[in-house]
Amino acid sequence: MSGLSRIRWAIAPKTAPRPLINCNRCGTVKAYCCSGKFRVNANGKRIDVWLIYRCIDCDNSWNFGILERCNRLDIEPARLAALESNDPALARRHAFDVVALRSRVGRVEEFPDVAVHKQRLGDTRESATGLELQLRLEMLTSLRLDRLLAGELGISRSRLQAMEERRLLVVDPEGTKALRKPAREGTTIRIDLINELDRQAIISAAGG
Numbered sequence: 124m125s126g127l128s129r130i131r132w133a134i135a136p137k138t139a140p141r142p143l144i145n146c147n148r149c150g151t152v153k154a155y156c157c158s159g160k161f162r163v164n165a166n167g168k169r170i171d172v173w174l175i176y177r178c179i180d181c182d183n184s185w186n187f188g189i190l191e192r193c194n195r196l197d198i199e200p201a202r203l204a205a206l207e208s209n210d211p212a213l214a215r216r217h218a219f220d221v222v223a224l225r226s227r228v229g230r231v232e233e234f235p236d237v238a239v240h241k242q243r244l245g246d247t248r249e250s251a252t253g254l255e256l257q258l259r260l261e262m263l264t265s266l267r268l269d270r271l272l273a274g275e276l277g278i279s280r281s282r283l284q285a286m287e288e289r290r291l292l293v294v295d296p297e298g299t300k301a302l303r304k305p306a307r308e309g310t311t312i313r314i315d316l317i318n319e320l321d322r323q324a325i326i327s328a329a330g331g
């Protein structure tokens with residue numbers, strides 16, 4: 124495949140997962156939204172930290188345990204300061220920790236929407252006949268690779284599938300049904316577009 128246009132896609136999820144909680148005020152199961160605020164409770168040397176969630180309908184709160192009965196001396200001062208000041212990056216990291224959330228709440232609603240920042244690697248090649256997409260994920264996403272590619276490139280999922288079957292589209296590292304699985308950090312996708320009539324449109328949609 125000569126003339127590859129190489130592009131890095133930095134992918135950040137947009138909407139944090141929402142735990143589904145039996146809201147005692149609403150009297151039914153409701154989605155709870157992350158408030159972005161921590162609650163830090165110090166009792167002598169013992170520290171508890173929660174991330175506060177609120178019912179989308181009645182504002183009732185639910186506390187997502189981040190640190191429980193931790194010794195103050197075991198917490199890095201910078202981390203404690205970040206927790207106490209509701210550092211947005213730290214709150215975001217915890218809010219997107221779907222594995223930890225699931226361990227506290229049985230059901231969690233996940234959202235596949237992402238923001239994709241596209242950066243060309245190397246010069247633009249007018250003659251490019253293929254794409255190499257390098258995925259960088261800020262954190263785990265539930266967005267399937269074929270949905271990501273279809274949305275960003277303007278190609279149908281069935282066409283992507285057909286291209287993969289003909290080995291015109293290769294996912295590296297290779298896995299079974301990689302296209303149908305969530306996009307993963309460090310994945311590279313190579314697409315041979317030499318015979319595609321809308322090649323230019325696809326390459327420019329990719330950011331090349």
Ligand SMILES: [Zn+2]
Nearest residue numbers: 146149178181
């Ligand atoms: Zn409620």
